[in-house]
Amino acid sequence: MPGEAKKSDYIVDKVVEKKLANGLTVLFYPYEREDVVTVKLCVKVGSAYENEKQAGITHLIEHMIFKGTESKKPEDIVGEIEALGGYMNAFTSFDYTCYYTTGPTKILEKSLDILSDIVFHPYFDPKELEREKEVVVEEMKMRLDNPHVVLFEEVMKASYQKYPYRRPIIGYEETVRSLKREDLLSFINQFYTPENMVLSVVGKVPQDELLSLINKFFTNLPKRKLKKVKFPEEPFTEKPKLVWVERPVKEGYFVFTLPGVSFREEDAPLLDLLVQALGGGESSRLYVRLKRELNLVKTISISAFSPVGPGLIEIYGTADQEKFKDIVSHLITELEEIKNLGVTEEELKKAKVQLISDFVFDAETSDGLSNTLSFFQLKRGNYRDILWYKNKIEQATVEDLKEVAKKYFNFDKLVGGFLSEKRLFDEEDFKKLISVKKDSPVKFFTLENKLKVIVYPRKDLPTVGITLAFPGGLRFETPQTNGLFQALTLLWTRGTQKYSAEEISSKLEALGATIKGFSGRNTFGLKALSLSSNFDETLKLFKEILLTPTFKEEECEKARPELISMIFMQEDSPISLAVNQFLKILFSDHPYGLNIAGDLIFYQNFKAEDLRQAYQNFVTPEKAVLTVVGDVDPLILKQKLESYLKDWKASKVRVKEEEEPKLPSQKTQKIKKETFQNQILLGFQTPGLNSKEKLVLEILSSALSGQDGRLFRVLRDERSLAYSVTSFTVFYPKKSAFVFYIGCSPEKEEAAIAGFWEILEEVSKKGLTLEEIERAKNRLLGKLKIGLQSNLAKSEDIAVNEVLNLGWDYSQNYENMLQYIKQEDIQKFIKTYLKKENAVLFILGK
Known part of the structure; x- marks a missing residue:
């Protein structure tokens, strides 16, 4: 193994672990690469802890956590972090829920204050709750327009017989709509306890200062009693199952699952190695055989879903629909061959290099390190099990992987899912198909x-x-x-x-x-x-x-x-x-x-x-x-x-650059499509990326978008028109585009468009506030810093900026350039370029 991969030992040894008297586990890693910090507070409760009537409550709580506490208004939460140049968000999984911030180190104290308050003192305003339910329902509808998501949810339902992983994390419309404030508070009191949480901090911050702040915000907490949940034994299916979703799509989608392992089991690293050898790259077994040699698939991937509970092996991809039968039979043939003959020494060596090098690459960013430490602490109960995982990978043999394949490639428990225009074969046909055996100067x-x-x-x-x-x-x-x-x-x-x-x-x-x-x-x-x-x-x-x-x-x-x-x-x-x-x-x-x-x-x-x-x-x-x-x-x-490169010569051909685009003659277009949501875009041509107005446009878009932006606050939080609403930019040298976007139900279309114009007209007349402009600048800087942590990201940023005549050090000078943009520059920009007569409106949907 490459010697550098041993740095994972060094990473683990630098972690400072502390357990507070109330049971809260704290992990701190002194990250030195950049002046950034990631703070992650994870609760060991996910959708798997819900009963049928509560389906979606964990995810709804994740949404509502940001809607105010006993002492903070909604704008005092995410808005406070974004105002300092940071980013705040959360996610819900089957096994745990995480709330996190990342950004410049100056967000540390505010992050700890807010995370502690939202998790231990949420208010759950009934009116906000009803509005947020509507947003979650819109999120559900958005997911229904995604073929991958639709198929995966159906396959998960078929793959698990009893275990709650069979339910979608987001829940169902009827259960989410039925939830009351008391339900959310009760759930919080049962699971949001200090002993059921992990707080990880990865950043360039003094340890004494950090521990002092943690004691300040996480010592005097409400008394709650942790509820114990007994999970069912999962038998999985006893015979092959077929799932088919019929949809008017042009591409064919497939998903196969087999019972896998919990990440707490000793086989988990070996199963990761096996699936890496089978599908981890363009020289992997499945990619070469099914795509390059047989041309049966367009894409194919395999992964091990190894949660706290029973896991799955998942194989998925896209293909021409008429090739589905051949894909099934050839896939089974390949898996059977692995059971009988195993992988080669070369395949094993490549898989080891790929998995262990992930630890090194993840260590480049504070967010990556935080994810790794939290992942092992939550799933294994100890972040030091990173070493257990690495050692299992390093010591694995070809024979080990062969035994793992025999153990888990049980085709009697195979679930196959397909999404296409029409059903092409039944479950009996399916059964027949599988019946085989730090920086220096630049x-x-x-x-x-x-x-x-x-x-x-x-x-x-x-x-x-x-x-x-x-x-x-x-x-x-x-x-x-x-x-x-x-x-x-x-x-x-x-x-x-x-x-x-x-x-x-x-x-x-x-x-x-x-x-x-x-x-x-x-x-x-x-x-x-x-x-x-x-x-x-x-x-x-x-x-x-x-x-x-x-x-x-x-x-x-x-x-x-x-x-x-x-x-x-x-x-x-x-x-x-x-x-x-x-x-x-x-x-x-x-x-x-x-x-x-x-x-x-x-x-x-x-x-x-x-x-x-x-x-x-x-x-x-x-x-x-x-x-x-x-x-x-x-x-x-x-x-x-x-x-x-001495023999690489210049081309004699001189390519002419593009002309400047004209203003569009067509102002409105609607295209009918059977979707659950209408896609609405309203936008304008604006000056190009080399113009002085580029920064003005970025600040405007940053101020209007984001969870504390006007679009989000007005159209989503106040009016519950959509789950997803934002503004974005598309930059070209000669001209660029500034666009409002919302995805909403057809009956909300007129209100959404009117909302865009209402916000734009208000900003045009009154301008952005000084506070909004400062927040927007900080958000842009925070996003830039977060995005440039890895070596590859920084190399791409420098190269592209130099090629586009922005200058290799454009990002380095970005903060200074932003300071020159004033309130009047933005208002002038709006009145000059965002005129109603120049707007283009496009609607896709019913």
């Missing part, structure tokens, strides 16, 4: 071929992030070539003059590394993540992929269904479909209005030569920026790059 240099290189050494963790970015992407496409860059970047890594696609995947996974193409609206390129111990080998492979891709015709044919699947899944997602159609109207007859997912006709007809030509035209060093962030020596790296 360094810059330019190579002879004019490639600009930026190196940002960070030596605290043994990881390296690499990004090579070029101008390109959607803005350089036409209606006839829409999807070109998606295809180019997908196929870029699938074969070189020296290695086949499978050999590349195999080498990368053995190294615990990734190299992927990326394509967006304004740029495209390659990015890689590597352990520093394997960086040299990863860099050689990166060079090979960059300089000698083959773009073979047979690889194009294999990738074609994968590309087309993006469009189908977009069309199956009302939100994605609506955003795409809206931008098409806003930027009509212009590349900015093209579909980011590509065009079906292009995907059906493009040739390998199209990709080779695009590669020759756009993959040119004088236009590119290469950024390397992490545990590297800049001098040694420079020498290697000069050697590796």
